[in-house]
Amino acid sequence: MADKIQWASNTMPKSDDKHLGIMSLDHVKKARAFHQSFPQYTVTPLARLDGQAARLGLSNLCVKDESYRFGLNAFKxxxxxxxxxxxxxxxxxxxxxxxxxxxxxxxxxxxxxxxxxxxxxxxxxxxxxxxxxxxxxxxxxxxxxxxxxxxxxxxxxxxxxxxxxxxxxxxxxxxxxxxxxxxxxxxxxxxxxxxxxxYEKIPSWIMEGYGTMASEAAEQLREMAINRPTHVFVQAGVGSLAGAVVGYFTNLYPDNPPTFVVAECAPAACLYKGAAAGDGDPRIVDGDMPSIMAGLCCGEPNILGWDILRNHVTAFVSCPDWVTARGMRTLGAPEKGDPRVISGESGAVTTGLVETLMLDPEYAELKELIGLDKTSSVLCFSTEGDTDPDQYRRIVWEGEYPTC
Missing domain, CATH: 3.40.50.1100 (Rossmann fold)
Structure with missing residues (x-):
């Protein structure tokens, strides 16, 4: 039997939210203008997965595909x-x-x-x-x-x-x-x-840089006549990407932000552990962190990102490796008519989580908590492509890390 997904509803006391301003629209606009000055810059695709959305019972499912970023196969x-x-x-x-x-x-x-x-x-x-x-x-x-x-x-x-x-x-x-x-x-x-x-200035600049990806996605959704995602699923290692994405969309839709769900790899789920404790402090995970989600194997959180997340995220989810493997296979072999997304081990966990929540009644309580249903327009971020091609093929072609 595969390991179970674990999750925690966010019941933590709110902070003064002083770090939300890092991801202000003006800061992100500056970051995007900087990236646009690079000759390698192009907007990465937003894959609209209408066939998969219909199969899962969602209104919309879109996945931002960062395998095209600057020819480097990842958003970082x-x-x-x-x-x-x-x-x-x-x-x-x-x-x-x-x-x-x-x-x-x-x-x-x-x-x-x-x-x-x-x-x-x-x-x-x-x-x-x-x-x-x-x-x-x-x-x-x-x-x-x-x-x-x-x-x-x-x-x-x-x-x-x-x-x-x-x-x-x-x-x-x-x-x-x-x-x-x-x-x-x-x-x-x-x-x-x-x-x-x-040490906060450089991490805040890094988070602002990640805002380019979120800004592109918001613009692409509007071009698809999806004016606002109802749900944003984002993965977390130290939590800087998650904090950046949650911060940007909270600033973009201050009166009606999406429901935010953060996914971590189980061996390094310091944010989930903090949310489960409920006291407002993240936890530190030490030692080895065996997971195929190498980019998420971080046990000490970014205090800036954490402060944003504790104020605005609805649920923190700890995901075993089979969750991201499921997402990798689903994105790599899409429904007829849907675009293919080559998503690596740290990129596909959110799609795998959405798929599981919509199909597995064991997680009905979490699905209900976040209000995921036929009216939902879901945005996920595939943050990397096949950065380890051999492992990607073992998972997608040969079936390593089965769902059950």
Missing amino acids: VLGGSFAMANYIADETGKDVAECTFDYLTSDQLAKDFGQATFFTATDGNHGRGVAWAANKLGQKAVVHMPKGSTKPRFDNIAAEGATVTIEEVNYDECVRMAAAEADACERGVIVQDTAWEG
Whole structure:
């Protein structure tokens, strides 16, 4: 029997919501203008899955497909690149609006700023994005990957010219390692979406960068005459992406925000554990976190993202690996007429969760709590493609991690 989905209704006391402003519409507009200055920029597809929606009994189901982002097969570059641009803007006394791709790749940047070394920890996608941006901007990058990281993800980072290692510790220990090395380096900068006391500015810029993806999705929904999603499902590792998405849509629809559901991988479900405790504090998960959802295997939350989530999310859900495997297979073999989405292990968990809630009566209580029914217009984010092609094929073609 497969492991069960666990979930917690949000009964936590509200905070003063002081971090919601990070994802203001003006901040996200600046981030999107920055990304639009890149010659590689295109709006990634929003897959409208009408056939699957009809089969599941939903009004609409749409999945944002980040496998097309900048040719990097994942959304993470949006945050790292915008944080680096903001850092350079601060150092040179400019507004980030002046730090376009053309300026950041110009000879003038070398005169104004010179060269720094950007340190980060990653399961693969964030590090590849930081390495890619550093390479394009003539900067240096050092990337540490946690125990169990795969060779294809390592190779993708190394191909961007970064110094990259796989360590024998978990993700959160790699974050501490990267931060210590940045402090010891003459021009070292830690670029991490994990925020902690005293390290909040760069994580907030990263979250704003993620807002480009949410802004595109909202615009695409309107073009499809779906003026507002009733439900937004988003995955969480440290919670920066989830906080960014929830924060953006809360600011976009302040009088009638969607119902938000956060999905985590079970071994690293620090947000779910915090919600289950009900006291307003997240929990820290330590040690090994065995899961195919490598990008979500983070045990220490971003305090900025958590503050947004505790105020606006209806349910936090802890998902075993079979949930995302189900989503990967469903998106990879769609209903007739629906577009195919190649979604990786950390990308498909929300679609797998929606599918399960609509089809499995065991989770009727959660389905009822969030009001998921035939009137629902659901938005999910597939945050990565097949970043490990061999594992993707084992799951989608060969049936690893069956639903039951």
